Amino acid sequence: MADFLQIQGVSKSFGPFQAVRDVTLSVAQGEIFSLLGGSGCGKTTLLRMLAGFEDPTAGRIFLDGRDMAGVPPWARPVHMMFQSYALFPHMTVEANISYGLKHDALTPAQRRDRVREMLDLVQLTPTATRKPHQISGGQRQRVALARALARQPKLLLLDEPLAALDKKLREHTQFELMSIQARTGVTFIVVTHDQEEAMTLSDRIAVMDRGQVQQVGSPTEIYEYPVNRFVASFIGAITSFDAEVVARDAGFLTLHVPDFGGQVTTREADFAPGTRVTLALRPEKLVISKDRPPGNAVQGVVKDLAYFGKDSLYRITLASGALVQAHAVNQARGAAMVADWDDQVWLSFQPSAAIVLGG
Amino acid sequence: MTRRPTFLLSVLAFGFAFFYVPILSMMVYSFNASRLATVWGGFSTKWYGALMSNSQVGEALLLSLKIALVSSTLATILGTLAGIALVRFTKFRGRTLFSGLVTAPLIMPEVITGVSALIFFLLLAGWIGWPAQRGFTTITLAHVTFSMVFVTTIVQARLLQSDRAIEEAAMDLGTRPWGVLWDITLPVISPAILSGWLLAFTISLDDVVITSFTTGPGSTTLPLLIWSKVKLGVTPDINALATLMVLAVGLGVAVAGVVMNRAEARRLADERLAYRAQG
Numbered sequence: 001m002a003d004f005l006q007i008q009g010v011s012k013s014f015g016p017f018q019a020v021r022d023v024t025l026s027v028a029q030g031e032i033f034s035l036l037g038g039s040g041c042g043k044t045t046l047l048r049m050l051a052g053f054e055d056p057t058a059g060r061i062f063l064d065g066r067d068m069a070g071v072p073p074w075a076r077p078v079h080m081m082f083q084s085y086a087l088f089p090h091m092t093v094e095a096n097i098s099y100g101l102k103h104d105a106l107t108p109a110q111r112r113d114r115v116r117e118m119l120d121l122v123q124l125t126p127t128a129t130r131k132p133h134q135i136s137g138g139q140r141q142r143v144a145l146a147r148a149l150a151r152q153p154k155l156l157l158l159d160e161p162l163a164a165l166d167k168k169l170r171e172h173t174q175f176e177l178m179s180i181q182a183r184t185g186v187t188f189i190v191v192t193h194d195q196e197e198a199m200t201l202s203d204r205i206a207v208m209d210r211g212q213v214q215q216v217g218s219p220t221e222i223y224e225y226p227v228n229r230f231v232a233s234f235i236g237a238i239t240s241f242d243a244e245v246v247a248r249d250a251g252f253l254t255l256h257v258p259d260f261g262g263q264v265t266t267r268e269a270d271f272a273p274g275t276r277v278t279l280a281l282r283p284e285k286l287v288i289s290k291d292r293p294p295g296n297a298v299q300g301v302v303k304d305l306a307y308f309g310k311d312s313l314y315r316i317t318l319a320s321g322a323l324v325q326a327h328a329v330n331q332a333r334g335a336a337m338v339a340d341w342d343d344q345v346w347l348s349f350q351p352s353a354a355i356v357l358g359g
Numbered sequence: 360m361t362r363r364p365t366f367l368l369s370v371l372a373f374g375f376a377f378f379y380v381p382i383l384s385m386m387v388y389s390f391n392a393s394r395l396a397t398v399w400g401g402f403s404t405k406w407y408g409a410l411m412s413n414s415q416v417g418e419a420l421l422l423s424l425k426i427a428l429v430s431s432t433l434a435t436i437l438g439t440l441a442g443i444a445l446v447r448f449t450k451f452r453g454r455t456l457f458s459g460l461v462t463a464p465l466i467m468p469e470v471i472t473g474v475s476a477l478i479f480f481l482l483l484a485g486w487i488g489w490p491a492q493r494g495f496t497t498i499t500l501a502h503v504t505f506s507m508v509f510v511t512t513i514v515q516a517r518l519l520q521s522d523r524a525i526e527e528a529a530m531d532l533g534t535r536p537w538g539v540l541w542d543i544t545l546p547v548i549s550p551a552i553l554s555g556w557l558l559a560f561t562i563s564l565d566d567v568v569i570t571s572f573t574t575g576p577g578s579t580t581l582p583l584l585i586w587s588k589v590k591l592g593v594t595p596d597i598n599a600l601a602t603l604m605v606l607a608v609g610l611g612v613a614v615a616g617v618v619m620n621r622a623e624a625r626r627l628a629d630e631r632l633a634y635r636a637q638g
Contacts, residue, residue: 083524087525104533
């Protein structure tokens, strides 16, 4: 697997600025692969290199075994759905979708069939003869998708596909995108800054920062087993503490955590005693209780709490002054919440729930 | 009680009077029976009749229209290409110089442009024997050089507003750059090209200064004709001619207004349609 799209040591510089640094990735056929990162992390530049709008300064890109170096955008079996959708304003929905087909050797009847098929796929048949300014934002997004899929590309690039939609429509469209991908079997590369979008859409995610890939993995791997502090804090909420390894034995790691004023036990990780590490805890992995539970526990005071209905978010100050975020599901209806403002509480967690990172 | 804002109303009246009384008085005096432009001698339409039978005016008008048509079309082609080059090709050798040269006629005094065009044509005639005589061709060429910048400016502004991504999308869908220009760029900027052409046409039609330097014997445009007639004293037939021109322009503006109102109404209807389609 994973030989369909190969990005080998690709870098891109604009003058003195290195937008993409030595990125190596491989993507399997039929996968939804996301490039996730903040603005300026190089994800869009990487996407534009795949489309052929930018040439890599170094490195190579292979698509289905073919070297893409020097292949202009119009000759690549790669199509892109632009963030602004980039629909042709002077053409109808139908004409937008069939535009790329004029370069294929199709009879007029075949072309009409393909357009009809695409309109059907994105459920836009009733609006086929409208112009882009006569349809809604969600419909425009679907026209852009249909136009990019019409020529049956090997690879579909989606630049922030959902960013321009409102929240409710975004959720609906997410599932629609996934079902269209499943039906067409086209490999999707999605660029996004929205971690939730990346988590729900993707088979695998590459988290990028300052032009470099920080981690590649499935959404679960990225969330539960981040490899460094950047990934841990970029995906979901997390609280980090400086710690030092005290002992490593029998599948466990004992850490001294100054903020906790004591030691905690975590799953074994590849760190020798004496190493400085980071202990990272996700809010939903922490348990809040009034009495001291056995195992890893630390005492604090509830500084702030936010009630969301199904759950609540607590901000708890430890004796050292450090602030910890904890999530609690409100299981009982109408009953008092686990804790109130200024309550003294205990925070505890399982050894397997803690993330230990180098540095 | 609402107090009538007397002061504001009188300012308004004065402003309108300042703009339109000269034109109105000219229109009224075009129906003057007297030969003297400043003495009212009763109502008459004889100057309109005199105008109709004056073949000189008709020829001048025809020449003006021909020059305006050809020069504005050439200026539109060149100006559009220059605008596209300046916006879409941000890196080429001599771009700054090119940009400066294209916009120079905007700030150059017309007299200078006219004189230099005249000297250029004289030198050229000395070297290669062309243009042997100044007239239609030389006026048209001179008009192209100074009206092109208006087209370039309008096209440039429109291109800067338009989404570069739509051109990339066309390229991404398999179209080569020249095809993209033809399929996408030109249709999208066509309103700007049209207004550039109209502007160039108007400017060419009423130019006196540059035309007077580049014209030759037998080539009298309408503005030149009016100018030369007025030098000998304002006659009522000039008033009649000017009145007809004002009416033609007024009609043009009215038609344009109606068309634009219709387009706006259609746009609003489209928006309502899109709103209903939401979701």
